Amino acid sequence: MNQRTPAPPTLPSDVAPAPGATAAPVAPAKAPWTALVVVGVAQLMVMLDSTVVNVALPSIGADLPADRTALQWTISAYLLPFGSLLLFGGRVSDVHGRRRAFLAGLALFTAASALCGVAGGPELLIGGRAAQGVGAALLSAAALSIVLEVYRDEEQRRIALTAWSGLGVIGATIGVVLGGLVVTAVDWRWAFLVNVPVGVAAFAAALRAVPSLRAASGRRLRLPSAAVATAGLAALSFGLIRLHEGLGDRAAWTGLAAAAALLALVTSMELGQDDPLLPLHLLRRPAYRLACAGLLLVAAVMIGSSFLAAQYFQEVHRMSAFATGLSLLPMGLAALAAAAAAPALIGALGPGGTYALGAVLHLLGAGLLATGPDSVPLTIAALAVVGAGLPACFVPLFGVGAAHVSAAESGVGSGLLNTFNESGVALGIAVIGTVLATTADGRLDRGASVPDATASGVAGGFLALAVCSAAGLALALALRRATPADRRAAA
Numbered sequence: 001m002n003q004r005t006p007a008p009p010t011l012p013s014d015v016a017p018a019p020g021a022t023a024a025p026v027a028p029a030k031a032p033w034t035a036l037v038v039v040g041v042a043q044l045m046v047m048l049d050s051t052v053v054n055v056a057l058p059s060i061g062a063d064l065p066a067d068r069t070a071l072q073w074t075i076s077a078y079l080l081p082f083g084s085l086l087l088f089g090g091r092v093s094d095v096h097g098r099r100r101a102f103l104a105g106l107a108l109f110t111a112a113s114a115l116c117g118v119a120g121g122p123e124l125l126i127g128g129r130a131a132q133g134v135g136a137a138l139l140s141a142a143a144l145s146i147v148l149e150v151y152r153d154e155e156q157r158r159i160a161l162t163a164w165s166g167l168g169v170i171g172a173t174i175g176v177v178l179g180g181l182v183v184t185a186v187d188w189r190w191a192f193l194v195n196v197p198v199g200v201a202a203f204a205a206a207l208r209a210v211p212s213l214r215a216a217s218g219r220r221l222r223l224p225s226a227a228v229a230t231a232g233l234a235a236l237s238f239g240l241i242r243l244h245e246g247l248g249d250r251a252a253w254t255g256l257a258a259a260a261a262l263l264a265l266v267t268s269m270e271l272g273q274d275d276p277l278l279p280l281h282l283l284r285r286p287a288y289r290l291a292c293a294g295l296l297l298v299a300a301v302m303i304g305s306s307f308l309a310a311q312y313f314q315e316v317h318r319m320s321a322f323a324t325g326l327s328l329l330p331m332g333l334a335a336l337a338a339a340a341a342a343p344a345l346i347g348a349l350g351p352g353g354t355y356a357l358g359a360v361l362h363l364l365g366a367g368l369l370a371t372g373p374d375s376v377p378l379t380i381a382a383l384a385v386v387g388a389g390l391p392a393c394f395v396p397l398f399g400v401g402a403a404h405v406s407a408a409e410s411g412v413g414s415g416l417l418n419t420f421n422e423s424g425v426a427l428g429i430a431v432i433g434t435v436l437a438t439t440a441d442g443r444l445d446r447g448a449s450v451p452d453a454t455a456s457g458v459a460g461g462f463l464a465l466a467v468c469s470a471a472g473l474a475l476a477l478a479l480r481r482a483t484p485a486d487r488r489a490a491a
Contacts, residue, residue: 090415
């Protein structure tokens with residue numbers, strides 16, 4: 001049976017009805033937008049740092065110096081704790097308070113950014129990136145739960161989730177642009193140091209703008225389940241990251257096997273619990289489950305596209321870091337325009353229909369790039385098509401998922417959505433990196449030049465993203481059938 005998407009919860013009224021009168025439904029009070037601005041800026045930093053180092057890696061390697069493995073872990077050390085701690089970060093915000101968890105995560109992220117900026121060797125840089133990932137997980141899970149808790153008015157929540165999703169996409173895409181600008185104009189260290197003044201300002205603003213939301217009483221962190229879940233998600237992220245070394249990498253498959261065992265264990269531990277860490281009841285709802293799967297796929301398309309594009313511009317056309325960043329700017333601008341149009345699209349097409357439109361755009365853009373065009377302008381145009389499809393996917397998926405989350409479990413509910421999202425980032429890097437490396441190495445063995453081999457690898461990577469986009473389109477059609485708004489839009 002199709003499950004109806006519930007409306008956002010309403011705030012209780014402080015005014016009692018007159019004796020004998022029937023109480024009329026009370027609309028939720030509208031909240032000021034300052035809280036969204038603060039948590040949005042913080043989320044922008046988190047997503048920006050997922051991609052900002054992509055074009056800075058050659059400069060980092062030459063300056064520290066750092067070998068290829070260390071450079072790979074400069075990216076992976078951030079993504080691994082980020083993806084594996086989101087669920088526990090959501091639980092912390094549920095138990096200890098949303099603002100408190102947000103401030104703790106923001107403080108750790110800011111301090112770790114300063115550490116990365118002054119690192120004198122690859123070990124310290126990798127350690128700082130790992131600390132950034134821990135802070136990002138706590139910050140991001142708490143930030144989304146703040147959005148769900150503060151903005152309960154239906155119209156406000158729709159706008160807030162649109163802004164939230166759009167900022168995440170824009171942060172990830174302009175991260176490459178900012179990275180190229182900083183490396184060319186100043187130094188790679190400022191890709192991290194720029195977070196420090198922004199983080200300090202956001203911390204001070206949060207103390208005033210974010211309300212002190214009441215923590216749940218009598219709830220526990222459920223540390224045994226949290227430890228097993230975190231270890232399982234970490235093993236999953238590690239296994240996916242190691243697949244970048246090739247499908248024959250033994251450590252990758254060991255990590256994936258450990259992840260399957262640990263996640264099965266935590267599932268058995270959580271079954272039948274009154275207050276579970278892992279909200280399995282949410283995954284039993286078709287729309288929420290489809291939203292989680294959709295977030296996994298679209299995150300893989302987002303990170304994979306920017307990664308492949310950076311490789312294409314720098315390795316095939318020998319473009320500088322700054323020129324590479326500028327070439328990706330239209331992708332970010334297209335995402336910004338699509339984010340602004342997303343609420344109107346959802347009103348006209350419904351969430352599933354809007355997601356289907358985004359998946360079609362991804363399929364068209366990735367399909368064109370899979371043909372291996374040699375034209376830089378054509379490549380930039382195709383990337384802009386992909387960029388336009390990102391908010392059309394992210395905004396309805398987060399909206400549908402959030403509609404099923406109650407206020408009491410907004411931390412773990414939003415944490416689970418973000419976990420699927422970040423797992424998609426790790427999956428995208430693993431699959432795309434493996435396809436790129438395998439295809440390019442095969443071409444090199446047959447005597448091709450490095451630019452030609454890289455171009456073939458990039459085309460193969462975009463073919464894999466086209467497959468992800470086709471799977472996303474199938475999910476979108478299923479979501480359209482499961483969402484009442486889509487049925488009303490089709491009528």
